[in-house]
Amino acid sequence: MTDSRTYVVSGAASGIGAATTTLLRNQGHEVITVDLHPEGPAGPIDVAADLGTPAGRAAAVAAVAERAPVVHGIVPAAGVAGLTGVPSDLLVRVNYFGALALVRGLRPQLAAAAERDGDAAVVLLASNSITGMPGWTAEVAAACLREDEAAAIAVGDSVESVMVYPGTKAALAWWARRDGIGPDWAGTGIRVNSVAPGKIATPMTERLAADPVFGPLSKDYPSALGRDGRPEEIAAPIAFLLSPAASLIVGACLFIDGGTDAILHPLSPEGWEVGPITV
Numbered sequence: 001m002t003d004s005r006t007y008v009v010s011g012a013a014s015g016i017g018a019a020t021t022t023l024l025r026n027q028g029h030e031v032i033t034v035d036l037h038p039e040g041p042a043g044p045i046d047v048a049a050d051l052g053t054p055a056g057r058a059a060a061v062a063a064v065a066e067r068a069p070v071v072h073g074i075v076p077a078a079g080v081a082g083l084t085g086v087p088s089d090l091l092v093r094v095n096y097f098g099a100l101a102l103v104r105g106l107r108p109q110l111a112a113a114a115e116r117d118g119d120a121a122v123v124l125l126a127s128n129s130i131t132g133m134p135g136w137t138a139e140v141a142a143a144c145l146r147e148d149e150a151a152a153i154a155v156g157d158s159v160e161s162v163m164v165y166p167g168t169k170a171a172l173a174w175w176a177r178r179d180g181i182g183p184d185w186a187g188t189g190i191r192v193n194s195v196a197p198g199k200i201a202t203p204m205t206e207r208l209a210a211d212p213v214f215g216p217l218s219k220d221y222p223s224a225l226g227r228d229g230r231p232e233e234i235a236a237p238i239a240f241l242l243s244p245a246a247s248l249i250v251g252a253c254l255f256i257d258g259g260t261d262a263i264l265h266p267l268s269p270e271g272w273e274v275g276p277i278t279v
Contacts, residue, residue, distance in 0.1 A: 006030045006068050006113070007242065010051060010060075010102055011078030013040030015202035016125065019231035020075055020238050027239065032067055034060050034102070035078065051078050051098030052090060061105030071109035073121045073242040076102050082165030088156035095168035096144045096152070099124060100175065103192075107184065114189030119244045122185075124176050124194040127169040128257040132198075132264055140167030145174060169196075177251040191250050193241050198257025200229040224259030 007024050011017030012033035021031045021042045035045045047063040050056030064071070076099035080091050103122050114120040129136070137159050143152035144167070156164040173194045179185060180192030199221045221228075234256055240246055241254070255261045 004028050004030065005072035005117075005242075006032070006070060007073045007075065008032045008034065008064055008068075008071055008102070008106065009075045009077060010034040010099070011076070011125075012042065013037040013045055015077070016197065016200065016231050016234045016238075017075070017077035018042055019235040020077060023232065023235045023239050024242075029072075030068075032064050032071075034064065051076075051102065052093040054101075057098060057101035057105070060102060064102075064106060065109060068109060070113045070116060071106055071120070072113040072117065073123070074103050074106060074110065075123050075125070075238055075242070076100075077125050079125060082161035082163070086161045088159065088161040088164045089153040091161055091164045091168050092140065092144070092149065092152045092156050095165070096171050097149050099172060107190070110190045111188045118189065119191070119247060120189060121191045121193070121242045121246070122176075122180075123238045123241045124172040124192070125169070126173040126194040126196040126253055127166060128196045128198045128255050128261050129166040130170045130173060130196060131261050132257075133166050135163065136166035136170075137163045138167065138170075140164050141171040141174065144168060144171035145178070173253045176253065180251045186250050191241075191246070193246075193249055193251065194253045195234065195237060195241070196253055196255045196257065196261075197234050198223070198229060198255075198260045200231055200234060202231055222260050222263045223257075224263060227258070229256065229258055 007029055009017050009021045009031055012021045013035040018041050021033055024031045033045045034047045036050055038045050038048045047060050049060035080094045082091055110120040139155045140152050143155055176192045176194045185192050237254060237256055
């Protein structure tokens with residue numbers, strides 16, 4: 001097994017994606033960055049593409065595949081928050097379908113890494129809003145898991161985007177559990193897991209704080225540590241899940257939220273079962 005590995009990180013121009021890119025590069029790995037914006041704190045973005053569109057997704061996959069025939073891991077960190085005035089369809093298109101288009105499109109490169117070096121991994125970005133925010137729209141998650149983008153957008157358009165965000169993130173966590181254990185993924189040596197961050201000090205949460213509706217609510221966000229998380233505190237567990245040291249971890253959803261989920265649900269996490277949905 002080689003020491004230096006090749007990873008792909010989307011949403012690499014800011015926040016968790018940028019922190020993950022910096023950490024992996026500091027560990028000596030090659031990181032191919034993907035973002036809508038051409039520049040980030042870690043330097044120029046390698047592949048500028050809009051993962052919210054089919055054409056942008058295809059272009060991103062093709063550009064990465066041209067650069068790297070072997071990919072050891074993918075972190076699709078690009079995401080859109082459900083804030084006032086943000087179209088619900090954008091969350092569906094980027095958070096779920098954009099993320100999985102990158103993962104699925106590069107599955108041959110992941111499989112090549114697993115065959116050559118014995119291990120490959122995907123870490124999806126879920127959210128602790130899955131369990132921490134009541135009343136979100138489960139049918140968005142169900143439509144996502146049916147791979148029906150048009151239906152997910154239609155359902156999302158009927159409610160506020162804040163209720164769509166957890167649905168797109170739950171769908172990612174559920175997809176990791178449902179499909180990640182299958183023959184195309186774990187069966188070929190590709191481990192799929194997800195992380196569920198809480199409130200992290202990123203440009204996304206800065207926009208949340210400035211939101212006229214949700215900003216005041218964010219000030220009372222519960223944390224056992226009494227503070228927001230930092231992007232590097234999410235990047236470190238992601239790097240571990242990507243590494244061969246996590247070789248037995250498959251289908252997990254790791255909450256990284258300073259104890260928020262434990263505060264809200266001290267005995268049994270809630271939210272995974274949100275009522276009858278048809279997938």
